[in-house]
Amino acid sequence: MAKTMKAAVVEKPGALAIREVPVPEIADDEVLIKIKYTGICGTDWSIYTGKYSADKLPLIPGHEFSGVVVQAGGRARGLKEGDRVTADINMSCGTCFYCRQGQKLMCRDFHQLGIHVNGTYAQYAKAPYENVHKLPENLDFLTGAFVEPVSCVIHSSKAAKVTHGSSVVILGAGLGVLHGALARYRGAAPVIVIAHNPKKLAIAREMGADITISLNEIEDPVAEVRRLTDGRGADFVVEAVGKPETYEQALEMVRPGGTVVAFGICGGDDTIKVSPFDLVLGEKTIVGSCAGVGTDWPDAIALLAHGRIKPQALFSMVVPLEELEAALKQLRTDPNLTKVFVSSEISKREILSK
Ligand SMILES: [Zn+2]
Ligand SMILES: [Zn+2]
16 A cells, blocks of 8 residues: 555645645544545635635645545444445534534534545545445446535435425526426426526526526516516525525515525625515525535435436536646636546546536
8 A cells, every 4th residue: 555645735725736645544433545536616616715724724625526445444334445435524523412413514523524624636535434425336436426516405405395386496507407406306396597607507407497597688587586486486495606696686586485595605704685574574484504414425326326316417527636726727717617527547637528
């Protein structure tokens, strides 16, 4: 076993370097994983720019991944060398008030792989065995690296409790297209996705949206949603953009008695205008949804393995680890890029879909 490995390290905000670093040493209850692919996520940009986890630098980011177990600790039950895996990135203490409530994501000692501790933009990474999930044979490594975002959307879908025949509006067509797919499986009708990018709206339709609204073609999305819902507003609105103005729109376009699902991540200091009058008299509900955790992971794996969710249209390209920084920047400027994966096993870019 090699003692050192190649890794992408964010050393300080805006400074990312490819370094030779020690291979992580595992404890008894951990496994060492040889990383196949890591998907680039908006959170990685926030870490790179110092908006997020700046106090944790230097850090190897990367949390949407697949790989193969190369070493299992003595207490890592049910896992062995050669297992194809991904891992729930959420780690908690297990004994605090929130952990006892089953609300692991609220744990006072909450930390996530690749966000608060070293992650998977490297040749190897370690994870607690209890967090590791095996990938079924028919789930390829690329799709395996997409389990994490799907688990987040499943978590949000469970929180929303969308009912049959209810109208669901999704603001945003990044992970919004997955929200559309899941809303359809929960029996929603119509499923409406609102975004700017025509290519992403086409993918949203392919993945289950009944109606897509292009923000390039209409003035007022709130009025458009009311028009499509007999003037009431939608039963459910999912904010999957992460901007204060779209949160305000979500609260305006949900019908009285309806539910807004808070999914998109804004800045820590961002605030929105809410009408308490409208909340009270309209009996509107807002539910937050932070990450995929626990059973959301096997659920995501099952939906992907059985082709209920076919995310391949979202897969843009794979870049070598050395091009991570360039790809992070390219994702900010090229609106047609959707999911970009990183691999330490290739030396030049592989284009997956245009
Ligand atoms: Zn992510
Ligand atoms: Zn805890």
